[in-house]
Amino acid sequence: QALRSSVWGIVPGLAFSTYRSLCSAAGRPRTVMAASVLGNLLHVPLSFALAQRYGVYGIGLAATIGRAMLVALVAAMVRMDTLFLPYRGGWSGPRWQELRPLVRSGLPLGLQYGAEVAGFVLITLWMGLIGESQLAAHEVALSVCSVLFQVPSALATAAAVRVGQATGRGDPAGEAVAGWTGFGLG
Numbered sequence: 332q333a334l335r336s337s338v339w340g341i342v343p344g345l346a347f348s349t350y351r352s353l354c355s356a357a358g359r360p361r362t363v364m365a366a367s368v369l370g371n372l373l374h375v376p377l378s379f380a381l382a383q384r385y386g387v388y389g390i391g392l393a394a395t396i397g398r399a400m401l402v403a404l405v406a407a408m409v410r411m412d413t414l415f416l417p418y419r420g421g422w423s424g425p426r427w428q429e430l431r432p433l434v435r436s437g438l439p440l441g442l443q444y445g446a447e448v449a450g451f452v453l454i455t456l457w458m459g460l461i462g463e464s465q466l467a468a469h470e471v472a473l474s475v476c477s478v479l480f481q482v483p484s485a486l487a488t489a490a491a492v493r494v495g496q497a498t499g500r501g502d503p504a505g506e507a508v509a510g511w512t513g514f515g516l517g
Contacts, residue, residue: 336388336390336394337390337392338391340395340397340399343395343398343402347405350409351363353409354409357414359412359414360489366405370397370401370404377397378393380393381393451473455470483517486516486517487513490516491513493512494506496509497509
């Protein structure tokens with residue numbers, strides 16, 4: 332039941348991921364952090380309210396609504412930030428000459444992320460088939476691992492952004508400093 336009600340959260344989850352990447356690349360990680368904090372402050376009471384009324388289905392529904400609220404929050408914050416004014420034009424369609432090198436460099440990472448997510452989803456479904464207590468234990472273990480993973484993941488993202496910014500301004504020394512600093516912190 333929770334899966335049925337939370338599946339609709341995939342679309343806002345992908346939209347949030349897009350905004351997160353945009354904000355990171357623009358050097359505005361606080362926008363995503365602020366939206367995440369506000370979104371979670373709204374999501375927690377909503378989860379309790381819907382869980383009491385609808386049980387497991389309500390928890391999944393709260394996750395979907397929470398993701399939609401998160402996207403709305405980060406979209407509003409991006410809309411108010413003057414840094415993003417140049418990006419508010421009409422969309423003229425994909426510019427394939429500019430996208431080709433991005434796809435060439437990003438496709439392997441995208442496939443790796445897809446395989447990783449598929450693995451987590453399949454294992455979670457398998458745990459659900461084994462039994463409720465096994466699924467609950469798996470969710471607890473996954474939650475702990477997810478929290479622990481956030482620090483190195485954030486460091487890696489920050490290092491990648493800093494290296495990309497140095498590359499964009501044609502600064503090989505800055506690339507090296509940003510890359511080695513990220514490597515050292517990791």
